[in-house]
Amino acid sequence: xxxxxxxxxxxxxxxxxxxxxxxxxxxxxxxxxxxxxxxxxxxxxxxxxxxxxxxxxxxxxxxxxxxxxxxxxxxxxxxxxxxxxxxxxxxxxxxxxxxxxxxxxxxxxxxxxxxxxxxxxxxxxxxxxxxxxxxxxxxxxxxxxxxxxxxxxxxxxxxxxxxxxxxxxxxxxxxxxxxxxxxxxxxxxxxxxxxxxxxxxxxxxxxxxxxxxxxxxxxxxxxxxxxxxxxxxxxxxxxxxxxxxxxxxxxxxxxxxxxxxxxxxxxxxxxxxxxxxxxxxxxxxxxxxxxxxxxxxxxxxxxxxxxxxxxxxxxxxxxxxxxxxxxxxxxxxxxxxxxxxxxxxxxxxxxxxxxxxxxxxxxxxxxxxxxxxxxxxxxxxxxxxxxxxxxxxxxxxxxxxxxxxxxxxxxxxxxxxxxxxxxxxxxxxxxxxxxxx
DNA sequence: CATTACGGGTTA
DNA sequence: TAACCCGTA
Ligand SMILES: Nc1ncnc2c1ncn2[C@H]1C[C@H](O)[C@@H](COP(=O)(O)OP(=O)(O)OP(=O)(O)O)O1
Ligand SMILES: [Mn+2]
Ligand SMILES: [Mn+2]
Numbered sequence: 001x002x003x004x005x006x007x008x009x010x011x012x013x014x015x016x017x018x019x020x021x022x023x024x025x026x027x028x029x030x031x032x033x034x035x036x037x038x039x040x041x042x043x044x045x046x047x048x049x050x051x052x053x054x055x056x057x058x059x060x061x062x063x064x065x066x067x068x069x070x071x072x073x074x075x076x077x078x079x080x081x082x083x084x085x086x087x088x089x090x091x092x093x094x095x096x097x098x099x100x101x102x103x104x105x106x107x108x109x110x111x112x113x114x115x116x117x118x119x120x121x122x123x124x125x126x127x128x129x130x131x132x133x134x135x136x137x138x139x140x141x142x143x144x145x146x147x148x149x150x151x152x153x154x155x156x157x158x159x160x161x162x163x164x165x166x167x168x169x170x171x172x173x174x175x176x177x178x179x180x181x182x183x184x185x186x187x188x189x190x191x192x193x194x195x196x197x198x199x200x201x202x203x204x205x206x207x208x209x210x211x212x213x214x215x216x217x218x219x220x221x222x223x224x225x226x227x228x229x230x231x232x233x234x235x236x237x238x239x240x241x242x243x244x245x246x247x248x249x250x251x252x253x254x255x256x257x258x259x260x261x262x263x264x265x266x267x268x269x270x271x272x273x274x275x276x277x278x279x280x281x282x283x284x285x286x287x288x289x290x291x292x293x294x295x296x297x298x299x300x301x302x303x304x305x306x307x308x309x310x311x312x313x314x315x316x317x318x319x320x321x322x323x324x325x326x327x328x329x330x331x332x333x334x335x336x337x338x339x340x341x342x343x344x345x346x347x348x349x350x351x352x353x354x355x356x357x358x359x360x361x362x363x364x365x366x367x368x369x370x371x372x373x374x375x376x377x378x379x380x381x382x383x384x385x386x387x388x389x390x391x392x393x394x395x396x397x398x399x400x401x402x403x404x405x406x407x408x409x410x411x412x413x414x415x416x417x418x419x420x421x422x423x424x425x426x427x428x429x430x431x432x433x434x435x436x437x
Numbered sequence: 438c439a440t441t442a443c444g445g446g447t448t449a
Numbered sequence: 450t451a452a453c454c455c456g457t458a
Contacts, residue, residue, distance in 0.1 A: 043440055047439090051438090067440090092440070118444090323438090381452090
C-alpha cells in the first residue's frame with residue numbers, strides 16, 4: 001500500500017505545520033471569552049450530548065478526549081464549554097473550519113512549495129529559502145534571533161530547561177556544523193517567523209516539525225505541542241526511531257502496523273532494521289517491503305506537492321439505528337440536501353479557484369432483511385458531473401436507484417440506508433482560454 | 438450510535 | 450476506468 005521513493009540526493013528542508021486543537025481555536029476566535037477555558041467542539045447533541053471532534057489543551061488536562069460524548073466530557077470536566085458545529089440542511093456544516101484552514105494555508109505558502117495535507121496541516125519545502133538565508137544572512141551573522149526560534153526543541157541536544165535557549169542558540173549558530181545542519185537551522189528560523197505571522201494574522205497557534213523529509217517533519221511536529229516547534233538533525237534519527245512505537249509512524253497506525261507487531265514481533269520502527277529488504281518484501285510485497293526498509297532508516301523521498309486546495313469535495317451523513325432510511329420517500333430529501341451542499345461547494349470552487357469537477361460519486365451503506373443472509377455491500381456509483389443543483393440531485397438519485405437495485409438483487413423488499421455520501425472529484429483547472437468565451 | 442471528511446494504492 | 454479498501458484528520 002505505501003510506495004517506496006528514494007531520498008533525493010541533495011538534502012532538503014521540509015516542514016510540517018499542524019494547527020493546535022484547530023476547530024476549538026476557530027470557535028475561540030469567534031468567541032474570545034472562551035480563550036483559556038476548557039472547551040471542546042461537539043457535533044450534534046441529542047445522543048448523549050454529541051461527539052467531541054476537537055478538545056482544547058485546558059480540557060485535555062482533565063482527560064477529555066476526541067470521540068468522547070458531550071455528557072462524558074461534562075463528567076470529567078464539569079466546567080467544560082461545549083461549542084456545537086454549525087448545522088445546515090440537518091447536517092454538520094464544516095465550511096467555517098475549511099475557510100479558516102484556507103486562511104492559514106495562504107500565509108504558509110509564501111516561503112516555498114506548500115502542500116495542503118488536511119484541513120489543519122501543511123507540508124512546506126523550504127529548501128530554497130533556507131539556502132538563500134544561508135548564503136545571505138546565516139544565523140551566526142544575525143544580531144538577534146527570534147525568541148520563538150530559540151524556544152525550538154532540537155532532538156539530540158541535552159534538554160536543560162534553564163539554559164535551553166542558550167543550547168539552541170549555539171546549535172543554530174555553530175560554525176562547525178555540516179551543510180545539512182546549517183540548512184536545518186535556517187529552516188528553524190524561517191518556520192518560527194511563519195508561525196509568528198500566522199499567530200499575528202489569524203490569532204491561531206500552531207506547532208511544527210523541521211527535518212530533511214516529510215516523514216520526519218510530521219513526526220516532529222507532534223512531539224511538542226501546543227505552540228512549539230521541533231527540529232530533527234540527521235544525527236538524531238537512529239535513536240529517535242529506535243524507541244518509536246511502530247503504530248506511531250504515519251501509515252502504520254492500522255492493519256499493516258498491527259500485522260508487523262503480531263506476525264513479525266516488530267514493536268518499534270527501529271526493530272525493522274533486523275529484517276533484510278528481501279524478507280520485508282516477501283511478507284508485504286515489493287513496494288511495501290522497500291518502503292518499510294527505508295522508513296526504518298528514516299528515508300522517505302516523497303516530494304512536497306504544490307497543492308493548496310483539496311482534490312475532492314464530499315458531503316455525507318449517517319443514519320444510525322432507528323434513524324435508518326427505510327423508504328425511497330425518506331431517502332430523497334436527505335440526498336437532495338447533500339447534493340445542495342455539494343453543489344454550493346463546487347460552484348464556489350469554480351468561482352473562487354476556476355476549477356471544474358468532472359465526476360459525481362454516490363456512496364451508501366445499508367442493510368436488507370432477507371432469508372438467505374448475504375454480505376453484499378451497497379455499491380458505489382459514479383457518473384459525469386453536470387453543474388446545477390437540480391441536475392446533481394437528478395443524477396445522484398439515478399445513481400442511488402441503480403445502486404439500490406443491485407444491492408437488493410430482487411431478494412428483499414425490506415431495507416434501510418444507514419449512510420449516504422455524495423462527492424465530486426476529478427477537479428481540474430478551467431483552461432484559461434475557455435474563461436474568455 | 439462517533440461523525441464527517443480527504444488522499445492514495447489495489448483490484449478487476 | 451470504476452469500484453473498493455486502507456489510513457488519517
Ligand atoms: N476523527 C475526526 N472526525 C472529525 N473531525 C476530526 C477528526 N479528527 C480531527 N478532526 C478535525 C477537528 C480537529 O480540530 C481538526 C484537526 O485535527 P488534528 O490536527 O488531528 O487535531 P487538533 O488540531 O484538534 O489537535 P492537535 O492540537 O492535537 O493537533 O480536524
Ligand atoms: Mn491539529
Ligand atoms: Mn492535523
